Amino acid sequence: MSASDDANDTNDTNDTNGADDAGGIDLEAYADVWVFVEVHDGDVMAVSWELLEEGKKLTAKTGEDLVALVIGEDLDAVVREALERGADRVLVADDPVFEPYRADPYGAQFRAMVEERKPSIVLIGGTHTGRDFAGRVAVPTHAGLTADVTEIDVDDDGLLQARRPAFGGDILATILCEEHRPQMATVRPGVFEPGEPDLDGDFATVDEAITAVDVVVDESETISEVLERNVGDTTDITEADRIVAVGAGIEGDLEPAIDLAEALGAELVASRAAVDEGWVDGSRQVGQTGKTVRPELYVALGISGAIQHVEGMNKSGTVIAINTDPNAPIFEHADYGIVGDFADVCPRLAKSLRERDLAEVMP
């Protein structure tokens, strides 16, 4: 099928929805807030529960149902947890074709569910997986898709207000989708806080709340194949209470940073510059193209404080900056700073902290 054929098909579909508004679809036919629960090998990505909690706030305003979508294989525990965490209903597509993740089967399945059940709002974590397949749902359904959202709300008419940083983070743009449905958004991990599961809840009606959907994907129709998957260190830096971050200024000398992180019981993260140099793994990158973190303590070593980095850490409690350049912008984004070489400051800081710990423990 050519691209233009595909586009025409989409419009034909819209026309048959029998609408008379400008966008050609019947907006009233769409209801409920869907949250995609991202599962790999039985492990749920934390952002899914962050979105479920945020979704509760939206449905509290719209009076609609909060629906969790779970796609993968052997999902009973995940389905149960989605209910414990507040989903009114769960849609489950449980089949080996979905494990490990591939864009084409996920996209086709999700699209079929959207077209059949017509959600008004669909929230997807802005992970590599979420950003990979969201377009395969939004494009064929001609839905509005907003990327990397950091604030979400609905107005009195149920119109989603999806806010995202623009132009390197200095501006927050509100993106609307007025005449198309669903209103889809990928949302940055770590921006929202997950709620607590209600482990004592009465889930007597649990069977009614769970719908096993028809699996529309067949392995023989897939166009991609996972040959190898190697996932080891899955430390989630968005969960860390204390963080030591390194930037270009450390020039590959990680030891002092690791020493300080150990003294603090902190996770090590990095700016894009340090990740691009290969000093730290990309899963530990903080900033506009990495993750958003919100620790109690953030210690920035050799980080200049470019707006793209600050955007990923400005929800931190207390920020400490160590940098040789007294004019580095990071000092404006820090609570306490010291002008100095991190390789000199870190060991002294670590030693001082360890001595304090001892003093507190010893009678």
Place this chain on the structure above:
Amino acid sequence: MTWTIVVGVKQVPDAKEVGIDPDTGRLDRANAPAVMNPPDRHALEAALSIKDVVDARVVAITMGPPMATPVLEEAVAMGCDDAVLITDRAFAGSDTWPTSLTLASAADTLGADVVVCGEETTDSSTGQVPPGIAAHNGWAQLTYVEDLEPRPDEDRLVAVRDVEGGYERVAAELPVVVAVAYGEFDPRPAGLHRKLYAENDFEPIEWTAADLGIEDEVGLDVSPTSVGGMETVDPVDRRGEVVDDVDELASRLAEVIA
């Protein structure tokens, strides 16, 4: 078989030169020089690296005003065989849906086996266009790609993808859209002869929306999303206290983690 490899490139304001308008306090992008979207250089390198091992023709495409031509010249200087400028007032106001439709349509018209794009653009940073191209055409996609192994005997392209906490190797059937992880594929320098050719003798092919048969499918009217407003972000209020002594800093730290 000769592979046709299409590379999407875009002209963006140079992020390093975007300043603040002293009168309005808003970002001043108009005065920033226009440059090639930096991640696209890595996409070009990825495309040319396929051509290093597979019989291939590499064509750069861009969607933009005629003044975007320099990014195509740069692509040709780096080693692309040809380039297409897709330009039309009908595209004005296009969000990622019609943009990816346009590029998908051009890739289809060119008979692309592989489409290579950067991870995202530095001006809008949605990352949605490469998967959008694949979705419009019903093609396979490989995003966050760090390494490529072309397998022409299988009509497949194998990629190493960055995934949270690790990596995976995925094989995709042709045609396939590739989005290259930013920072991977170190771009090769342009040769002097190619540079001179690109700047003096080369003329890109020009297509309009009508040439692609999509004149009713682009622009503001078919864009599902719109900008409802912009607000400047207030910086988080920090103490900004610089101390002289490591022990004093340790005391501050100890207070926080107590």
